Amino acid sequence: MSASPALRPSYAVVLRVPHARRTFAAALTGRLSYGIVPLSVMLAVTRSSGSYSVAGTVMALFGATTVFLSPARAALIDRHGPRRALVPMTAAYLATLALLTSALLTPALARPGAAPAAVLGGLAAAAGACVPPLGPTMRAVWGGLTPDRALLQRAYSLDGVAEELLFVTGPLLVGVLVGFAPPAAGIVVGAALMAGGMAGFVSSPAVRAVRPGKTGVRRGGGGLRGLxxxxxxxxxxxxxxxxxxxxxxxxxxxxxxxxxxxxxxxxxxxxxxxxxxxxxxxxxxxxxxxxxxxxxxxxxxxxxxxxxxxxxxxxxxxxxxxxxxxxxxxxxxxxxxxxxxxxxxxxxxxxxxxxxxxxxxxxxxxxxxxxxxxxxxxxxxxxxxxxxxxxxxxxxxxxxxxxxxxxxxxxxxxxxxx
CATH class of the missing domain: 1.20.1250.20 (MFS general substrate transporter like domains)
Structure with a gap:
């Protein structure tokens, strides 16, 4: 869809693009998990292990697999399409978070110093390896929804500002949550947000229309040349x-x-x-x-x-x-x-x-x-x-x-x- 010459590109026009609001809202719901899960994991591991050193190591493993395997996960989406790649990826992510939460809340491991650091580190690394790249996928979908470059610029700006606000809001929500619940509850909330947001995202017509190897409708370049x-x-x-x-x-x-x-x-x-x-x-x-x-x-x-x-x-x-x-x-x-x-x-x-x-x-x-x-x-x-x-x-x-x-x-x- 291209912007009409009589319609000046704006944020309102971006959100009026067919299926844009629904797809964007679902993606933001899932991406709020990114602002909640890491802090919740760190607090829960600190409480369970009784060691800041263990918590730091676990978070380093989670962060490393999240960040450095992101291009590999994105390659799966490019190759197989968002729906075929994101659904199993999300299922694996939620399963590893469930195992991590279970390990943190098991009565035998609940007292400080009892949780085995190797188990927590392995589960955290596995969860990070499966984190669904909703941000890059949503930006690719924006390219299909708004092939007009002026609209795409506004879509990316709106997406970036919203994402930054999510990373501010997430820790604040964790701070409220730990006031009346164990930190591991934040992992559960983050997992629920990811599950609900991903369900809405992959069911969106804008995402269903994406085919493997065609994550946008535009003139191609030379693979990843020019990055x-x-x-x-x-x-x-x-x-x-x-x-x-x-x-x-x-x-x-x-x-x-x-x-x-x-x-x-x-x-x-x-x-x-x-x-x-x-x-x-x-x-x-x-x-x-x-x-x-x-x-x-x-x-x-x-x-x-x-x-x-x-x-x-x-x-x-x-x-x-x-x-x-x-x-x-x-x-x-x-x-x-x-x-x-x-x-x-x-x-x-x-x-x-x-x-x-x-x-x-x-x-x-x-x-x-x-x-x-x-x-x-x-x-x-x-x-x-x-x-x-x-x-x-x-x-x-x-x-x-x-x-x-x-x-x-x-x-x-x-x-x-x-």
Whole structure:
């Protein structure tokens, strides 16, 4: 469906596309599980094992299989179609979550220190390996629903902002839930959301119309050729996000907002909320603008904007100015990620669109994980302000590298597949 010339592309027009609201609502219901299950697993494992070390190891296994096997799961969807791949994938995911919940709630294992770490780690890794890639699949379906590029830009922006809000809402719901139920109950709630959302998603006419090897109706590219720029740029964005999460906490503690007072976590939470708010505003504005500049040219500019604002955050004298600087940095996050998805969609062949989105998604998540590890090392021996500047400089170098590749109009970018 193309936008009518008499109908200006907008978010309202996107949601009026036949089957869009139903499909999007179902996908968001399932994706809310992503914001609930990880935190619930971590809290439940901590309570069951009585060890933060065990909980950290279990979550590392869950996160690693979730992130790094995402392209492989996406390849199954491209090859077999969403319905044939997602249904068994979801069934396996729910089954492993049920086994994990059972292990955490079994009376013999319920006391701290009794739960076998190897069993919990194995079940968590298996669950992560089966996580259905609803985000990349929904973005591929958006490509079929809105082949008009202006509408697709708005659809991706709306999708990105909604997903970010889900990752804020999920932990809040877990916080409410653990007030009157064991943490493992959050796993059950997350599983129920995934089951209900997936049932609605795969039964949607928009998803039923997708055939294996044809996850969108558009001109094909060369498989996954051309993904180098968006993957590199978004890995840099993810790195910045992982660093900022830890540096904000360190900043609050070192500026007297946490040490000895117990307020550092609360102050850091407000600063990180400003990051999310800035990202949401930037994402909505980015989707509303009728850009004349191609997405390939916008991506390094947006990445550079993030780098510059992070350098500015390094000059913040207090928590108030840091909040403003971090909100300004967030303004570039969602637009950069949305633009990367647009480039990936444009570059990928029809039979590889889910994988293309999954590679971008993997890049931001892997970058974030690496960023958290790097920030922990940097913050141990550098002033926090200088850590922000170093991070901003790395993001600026990433933007420069992407800009050079864009200027050369290279056609040799190919993400290696296993």
């Amino acid at each position: 180098g720029r968006p993957v590199v740029a978004i890995a840099g964005v993810g790195l910045a996000l992982g660093v900022v999460d830890l540096l904000v906490v360190a900043f609050a503690e070192r500026h007297g907002h946490g040490a000895g007072h117990g307020a550092g976590g609360a102050d850091a939470a407000w600063v990180l909320a400003a990051l999310s708010a800035g990202s949401a505003v930037g994402g909505l504005l980015n989707g509303a603008v009728a850009w004349r500049t191609p997405a390939g040219a916008r991506l390094p500019l947006l990445t550079a904007g993030l780098g510059l604002t992070l350098c500015g955050a390094g000059l913040a004298p207090g928590l108030g100015t840091l909040t403003v600087a971090v909100a300004a940095a967030g303004f570039f996050v969602s637009p950069a990620i949305t633009t990367a998805y647009l480039i990936a969609d444009e570059a990928a062949a029809p039979e590889a669109r889910v994988r293309a989105g999954a590679w971008v998604n993997t890049a931001v998540n892997a970058g974030s994980t690496a960023g958290t590890a790097v920030a922990g090392a940097l913050a141990g021996w550098l002033p926090v302000g200088l850590c922000f500047v170093v991070t901003g400089a790395v993001v600026l170098m990433t933007a420069a590298a992407v800009a050079v590749r864009t200027a050369r109009r290279t056609t040799s970018d190919l993400v290696p597949l296993a």
